[in-house]
Each structure stands twice: as C-alpha cells, then as structure tokens.
Amino acid sequence: MAVFNRKLIDEKAKVFKALGHPTRLLLVEKLAAGECCVCELVALAGVDFSTVSRHLSLLKEAGIIRDEKRGQKVFYRLELPCVIRFDSCVEAALQAQLEAKIARRQ
Amino acid sequence: MAVFNRKLIDEKAKVFKALGHPTRLLLVEKLAAGECCVCELVALAGVDFSTVSRHLSLLKEAGIIRDEKRGQKVFYRLELPCVIRFDSCVEAALQAQLEAKIARRQ
C-alpha cells in the first residue's frame, strides 16, 4: 500500500518539513506571486542573506522551488503550485478555529 | 496584507512543521481513513507509546487532529481534511519529479 511505503513517506514529510518554518513559508508565498531573485527575497525576509540562501536551497532540495541563474542573479520560482491551495485551506481552518474559540468564551 | 502577517505565518508554519515528520505524517494518513485509538496508532508506528503520544499531542496542538476520550481509550480523528488532498498532490509531484529524473538519464 502506497500509504505505508517508508521512503515515500519520508520524501513527503521532507516537503512538509521544508514548509514548516515561518521564513521559508513566507518565501514560498512570495514566490507564488511570481519568480524573484535572491536579492528581493533577502529584502523581504529580514534575515541575513546567507540564511535566506540556506532556506532556499532546502526548499529546492525538497522539490518545492527551482532556481535559474541569469547574469549575476539567481531567480527562484515555485515548482509545486498546490502548496498555495493547501496554505489557503490551513489559513481558513485556523481562522475558523480561532472564531470557534472566541465564540465558546462568550 | 494577510500574507505578510507574522502571527498568521507562524501559525501556518506550525501546521506544516507538525506534518513534517514521517511518523506524524503516517499517523495523519492513517487517521484520514477514520478515527483510531492511541493503541492502534502505536501498533502502526513502531515507536514507543510515549513517543506516539507526544507526536499526537503536537498534531493536536497544531489543530490538525482532535481527541476524544471514551472509556479508558483516547480516540483521535482528523480535523483538517484538506491535508490529504495536499498530501496526494505532493505524492504525485514527487512521482513526476522522479520520472523526469529517470528520463533525463536515458
């Protein structure tokens, strides 16, 4: 059964794990709107450029984004567009959970 | 802009992070097929029951599953069904990436 294939589970978990960091999720959300060079992403993320570079390479390694060098710059783009659909679903669910929590306290 | 709300990003990243461990992903996939008691999940996961319990509480804390005690047993169920749709998408994408890699080598 595919569900219980160990290697597949590991690979999938790697994707989730890569998305499981605020800075990396921010980068992915930004890339969902179109490709960016690392320099733009550094400006957005507010951490050291070496740190951004490491986050990007981790996302790439997980198969979520891919890179392309053009001139001096490296551009990254989203490779796994369904991330964004799930991201929206999670956002909606968190919102609903929050509202339910508030409602219960009234 | 909602996308750049720090607290929201942190909360969403917590969901991804919770899913980003092979054992936890396995537990979630199992729960997608219907609720289970902890004892069943322990048998499935092949790690110590205390470890499974910790994984479950982390998933619960992230809002992905919820628990209900009935008698001596605690039953967990999936609270965020869209996880599974994304999980399938990731699986398909990994499969496609793997095939592309193989094709390139021929």
Added chain:
DNA sequence: GATGTATTTGGTTATATTGCCAAATAGTAA
C-alpha cells in the same frame, strides 16, 4: 481499595536545525 489497561508527562541524552560571520565562488564591468 487493589489491580490492570491506556495514555500522558517528567527527565535525560543524542541529534538536528537555525542563524550569524567570514570566506569562497561566479559573473559583470571598468
């Protein structure tokens, strides 16, 4: 109340992750 089963929690250790700085690499332009 004593015993047994199911689950969680405390505590510890080993390992992994993150972030920064400094240095290396790659491309462009003077």
Added chain:
DNA sequence: TTACTATTTGGCAATATAACCAAATACATC
C-alpha cells in the same frame, strides 16, 4: 586584472526536536 555585486558554503554556537525509560494519571473491574 581589478573591483564590484550576487550568491553559496564552511564553521560555529545556541536552541529545538525526538527518542527512550520511568513515573504519574485516569478509568474500569474485581
């Protein structure tokens, strides 16, 4: 070839995570 910009990589310190065992808790039954 020197200088400059963009990015990656090496190395390190601080922090977080995961696993196990042991002990605590909760409920059911005798």
